[in-house]
Amino acid sequence: MRASKRLKTGFVLVIVLLSVNLLAPFFTTREVALLLGEYEEQERLHSNLQQLLSALKDGETGQRGFIITGREDFLTPLYQGYGEVDKTLKVLKQDLRHDAALSAVLQRLEPRIDEQRTYFSTVIQLRRDQGLQAASDLISQGHGKQLMDHVRSLAGEVLVVLEQRMLVLEQKLRAHERLRMVLLVSMTVVDLIMIGLLFYFTFQALHEGRQVQRNLQGLSDQLSSGMQRVELRNREISLLNRLGRAMHLSNQFDECYQIIDCFAAQLFPLNSGCLYLYHPSRDVLERVLGWGGNQEEHEMFEPQACWAIRRGQSHEVKDASKDLLCPHLHGSAQAPQGYLCVPLMAQGEPLGVLTLLGQPMVDQDLAETFAEQVALGISNLSLRDSLRQQSLVDALTGLHNRRFLDETLRRELLRASRKQLPVAVVLLDVDHFKRFNDTFGHEAGDLVLRHLAIEMKRNVRTSDLACRYGGEEFALVLPEISREDAIERCETLRLSVTRLQIRYGGQPLGPVSISLGLAWFPADGEQADVLLHAADTALYQAKHAGRNRLCIYRSEAGDATLASS
Numbered sequence: 001m002r003a004s005k006r007l008k009t010g011f012v013l014v015i016v017l018l019s020v021n022l023l024a025p026f027f028t029t030r031e032v033a034l035l036l037g038e039y040e041e042q043e044r045l046h047s048n049l050q051q052l053l054s055a056l057k058d059g060e061t062g063q064r065g066f067i068i069t070g071r072e073d074f075l076t077p078l079y080q081g082y083g084e085v086d087k088t089l090k091v092l093k094q095d096l097r098h099d100a101a102l103s104a105v106l107q108r109l110e111p112r113i114d115e116q117r118t119y120f121s122t123v124i125q126l127r128r129d130q131g132l133q134a135a136s137d138l139i140s141q142g143h144g145k146q147l148m149d150h151v152r153s154l155a156g157e158v159l160v161v162l163e164q165r166m167l168v169l170e171q172k173l174r175a176h177e178r179l180r181m182v183l184l185v186s187m188t189v190v191d192l193i194m195i196g197l198l199f200y201f202t203f204q205a206l207h208e209g210r211q212v213q214r215n216l217q218g219l220s221d222q223l224s225s226g227m228q229r230v231e232l233r234n235r236e237i238s239l240l241n242r243l244g245r246a247m248h249l250s251n252q253f254d255e256c257y258q259i260i261d262c263f264a265a266q267l268f269p270l271n272s273g274c275l276y277l278y279h280p281s282r283d284v285l286e287r288v289l290g291w292g293g294n295q296e297e298h299e300m301f302e303p304q305a306c307w308a309i310r311r312g313q314s315h316e317v318k319d320a321s322k323d324l325l326c327p328h329l330h331g332s333a334q335a336p337q338g339y340l341c342v343p344l345m346a347q348g349e350p351l352g353v354l355t356l357l358g359q360p361m362v363d364q365d366l367a368e369t370f371a372e373q374v375a376l377g378i379s380n381l382s383l384r385d386s387l388r389q390q391s392l393v394d395a396l397t398g399l400h401n402r403r404f405l406d407e408t409l410r411r412e413l414l415r416a417s418r419k420q421l422p423v424a425v426v427l428l429d430v431d432h433f434k435r436f437n438d439t440f441g442h443e444a445g446d447l448v449l450r451h452l453a454i455e456m457k458r459n460v461r462t463s464d465l466a467c468r469y470g471g472e473e474f475a476l477v478l479p480e481i482s483r484e485d486a487i488e489r490c491e492t493l494r495l496s497v498t499r500l501q502i503r504y505g506g507q508p509l510g511p512v513s514i515s516l517g518l519a520w521f522p523a524d525g526e527q528a529d530v531l532l533h534a535a536d537t538a539l540y541q542a543k544h545a546g547r548n549r550l551c552i553y554r555s556e557a558g559d560a561t562l563a564s565s
């Protein structure tokens with residue numbers, strides 16, 4: 001039973017007991033009052049009878065006084081005593097009319113009193129008439145004494161009965177008194193017990209109330225900390241979503257690393273961290289990003305130096321004296337305090353590792369979700385970059401394609417314009433290329449194109465651009481080059497092509513030559529299409545002039561100049 005319920009029951013019991021406490025004395029007191037009334041009645045009867053005897057005695061004394069002295073005034077007590085006796089006798093008869101035993105005694109007593117009164121009257125009259133001697137003689141016969149003794153004996157009978165009754169009533173009164181005391185004491189004890197129990201239940205109820213309050217407070221605290229955790233989780237989820245979206249929109253790795261840096265600082269504000277990615281050679285991991293002041297970490301390390309990479313799962317170190325410390329973190333000031341390495345995986349392939357250091361330890365689930373997002377973002381970016389590279393590279397020759405040329409040439413011209421530097425644009429075409437196809441087959445023609453591409457790459461600087469412009473036509477963009485150097489470069493290429501000895505299926509394909517047209521920025525045009533058109537015009541002129549030569553565009557004449565033959 002709960003304390004509050006016990007408390008209610010206790011209150012009801014106390015009210016019941018208090019009611020009994022009030023009623024019990026009422027009943028016992030009423031009983032005692034009745035007994036007392038009865039006792040007083042017996043006592044009054046007893047007293048009346050004593051009074052009656054006393055009056056008779058007074059009367060006898062008065063009668064003796066008169067006999068001895070002869071003086072009438074001695075008779076006054078006798079007359080008064082008999083008056084009193086009559087009155088008392090009448091009252092006694094009235095009071096004892098329902099008491100058969102005592103009424104019978106009274107009925108026997110009354111004639112005796114009357115007889116005694118007659119005897120006294122006779123003696124008194126004799127004294128008056130015949131004197132003292134005659135009265136004394138009569139008295140000395142002892143009849144008067146006998147009458148008095150008889151009266152006393154009858155009155156004594158009544159007195160004894162009354163005294164016995166009074167004794168019985170006294171005993172009853174004492175018994176009632178004892179009962180009342182026992183009741184009083186026991187009720188008091190029960191009351192005290194009940195009050196004690198009430199105190200106990202009240203204390204229990206209060207204690208239970210406080211316990212309930214503490215429980216409620218605990219629940220409230222749990223709820224509020226749960227809400228805080230939910231809010232934190234929501235914030236983390238929102239940050240992770242934003243990280244994913246931002247990485248998806250990013251086209252460059254540097255920008256992508258900045259995004260990771262920005263979100264890592266918000267998700268793990270109390271920790272520092274590093275992001276390592278596999279080098280294209282895949283034999284080492286390079287640090288591409290670090291945040292939170294951990295510059296003492298290694299710039300690169302071998303895959304074997306990280307337990308997370310070796311095991312293919314997160315590696316957490318809470319106590320450096322008990323857990324395995326990754327070798328790539330040897331010498332780190334923060335790592336012995338605790339760290340977490342999470343491998344970055346995409347489509348089952350390891351991309352790198354995320355290392356989070358410092359106290360408090362990061363939430364592993366959050367770190368792994370973050371690592372998943374980062375791996376996905378980097379993997380997508382790599383894929384997009386690779387697709388973009390593929391879309392800008394010609395599959396046959398490995399040179400950039402025309403689309404790349406269009407993008408790059410515009411940028412190069414802007415840069416050259418800012419710096420006021422020249423740019424040479426060259427278009428070149430294999431002479432009588434159709435013959436290779438027709439004579440040896442299309443694949444042989446492809447082979448010629450691939451050899452030409454190799455020669456082009458060999459003869460340009462890394463800052464130059466060699467592209468397949470379309471079909472058997474190619475382009476060169478040579479920034480920051482003097483006119484002489486550009487002509488020399490074209491000539492070197494043309495001559496190297498003529499020295500080619502290409503064989504297809506064991507069969508020599510014969511001599512290969514190219515024709516080239518050169519236009520000049522800014523002299524021949526400032527726009528890409530204008531320059532390309534000028535170079536094409538010069539190329540046409542080279543073909544027209546007999547092929548295997550370079551022609552330079554002449555803008556003022558709208559014509560091209562032969563530079564070589």
Ligand SMILES: Nc1nc2c(ncn2[C@@H]2O[C@H](COP(=O)(O)OP(=O)(O)OP(=O)(O)O)[C@@H](O)[C@H]2O)c(=O)[nH]1
Binds near residue numbers: 396431432441543
């Ligand atoms: N094998 C091969 N042939 C190609 C490719 N692209 C274009 N061609 C062929 O190259 C030939 C180009 O020939 P033409 O433009 O008539 O001129 P040409 O034979 O090069 O003679 P010139 O007047 O010296 O340019 C066409 O037959 C095309 O089909 C390619 O990728 N591979």
